[in-house]
Amino acid sequence: MNHQLENKRVLVTGGSRGIGAAIVKRLAQEGAHVALTYVSKPDQANATAKAAQAFGVKAITIKADSADANAVVSVVERTVDELGGIDILVNNAGIAVIAPIDAYRLEDLDRTLAVNLRAVFVATQAAVKHMKTGGRIITIGSCNAERVPFEGGAVYAMSKAALVGLVKGLAHDLGPRGITINNVQPGPINTDLNPEDSDFADMLRKQMAMPRYGTTDEVAAMVAYLAGAEAGFVTGASLTIDGGFTA
Numbered sequence: 310m311n312h313q314l315e316n317k318r319v320l321v322t323g324g325s326r327g328i329g330a331a332i333v334k335r336l337a338q339e340g341a342h343v344a345l346t347y348v349s350k351p352d353q354a355n356a357t358a359k360a361a362q363a364f365g366v367k368a369i370t371i372k373a374d375s376a377d378a379n380a381v382v383s384v385v386e387r388t389v390d391e392l393g394g395i396d397i398l399v400n401n402a403g404i405a406v407i408a409p410i411d412a413y414r415l416e417d418l419d420r421t422l423a424v425n426l427r428a429v430f431v432a433t434q435a436a437v438k439h440m441k442t443g444g445r446i447i448t449i450g451s452c453n454a455e456r457v458p459f460e461g462g463a464v465y466a467m468s469k470a471a472l473v474g475l476v477k478g479l480a481h482d483l484g485p486r487g488i489t490i491n492n493v494q495p496g497p498i499n500t501d502l503n504p505e506d507s508d509f510a511d512m513l514r515k516q517m518a519m520p521r522y523g524t525t526d527e528v529a530a531m532v533a534y535l536a537g538a539e540a541g542f543v544t545g546a547s548l549t550i551d552g553g554f555t556a
Contacts, residue, residue: 331524407462
């Protein structure tokens, strides 16, 4: 690694496991100091932070529910206080409640939108108050914003599709300030919540150009690129990493 992010200050929401944890570790490997949020499993969060600290950087954990707008703002402020600022925000926290329309509960819709969409807006609004030229905002969306070939994914897809419009619009708000904002859209990725050895995974692989699940490290590598100086002219984009799921 070339330490392209040396001494940058990063907040990764939902950074204790899966894609979020891989992002935390990759950005730490690139030299960034990292704050990560978690909801209910401090052991996982602490393990991820310890792995990041092994690269010689600061890494802190913050318990916060992204459905709580006040908590999201507090997380940004604590990151600024403890790391001395914020240069990069990765809006990774997300949930997926899968159910057909006849059975979908209104409270699940409200929480999905709160975590997957409102929290992104709230965290971004809070973070840009502290960002200078060269700041980076990266959201983790989903290829389901473009394709949903299974029952029950409508609300999840809606929440991720909305990120596409949000990022395009905010690119114009933030571009004159030298801050970029982009959206990464993973496809099927092997995590504990979506393992590659399930019946659901077998169904998804049949939809893909490359019949395998992706890895969290592959997604983290794309995030690291967007966070770095080489991506300074990339903004308002949705970059898909899905093995041809939407091809």
